Amino acid sequence: EAQVTQNPRYLITVTGKKLTVTCSQNMNHEYMSWYRQDPGLGLRQIYYSMNVEVTDKGDVPEGYKVSRKEKRNFPLILESPSPNQTSLYFCASSPAGGNTIYFGEGSWLTVV
């Protein structure tokens, strides 16, 4: 089954404690992205990757890092989380040149 898998789905952490949200897709897609969803703001892109070892900033990259060492994986790293990063995070993937974008189920992150 074609899917995008995120982990963890729910996490409560403390300010400053590094955390990683993993994302994996099994569709051999070139493009992958991370979004955050906040009330009244819709979803905003954090980072994206065009292929292995190629990443770039989206609209709200501050406080986040990513890496793309393998085509299927695109982890989101919060080196020093702060309460304003409390949000619902979505990973997404799509084929190069295509317009169908697949989303993971979301990861609820709370930073206290």
Next chain:
Amino acid sequence: GNSVTQMEGPVTLSEEAFLTINCTYTATGYPSLFWYVQYPGEGLQLLLKATKADDKGSNKGFEATYRKETTSFHLEKGSVQVSDSAVYFCALTLAGGTSYGKLTFGQGTILTVHP
């Protein structure tokens, strides 16, 4: 830059009422347009899409027509059900080239349907 504007919510309807959620966009180039739905406690699901002007996307009784002249992609359903209660997002992407699969989303519209 690209942007999507949705009608402000929340929208509250009685079962079997007619639904319209307005969506307008600005884009450089020729976007593909989408409606996504998020049911309570769940992730995003693609509801329907349209890839060129005058295309009509449809799914589960929902419809939306890509109107290039009015830069709109309004979502409609003739008779809503309680199970349609969710958050609806309008979005666009510029396929290929420099978009790299990026979706630009509207702010979302909360729909609540009462029995």
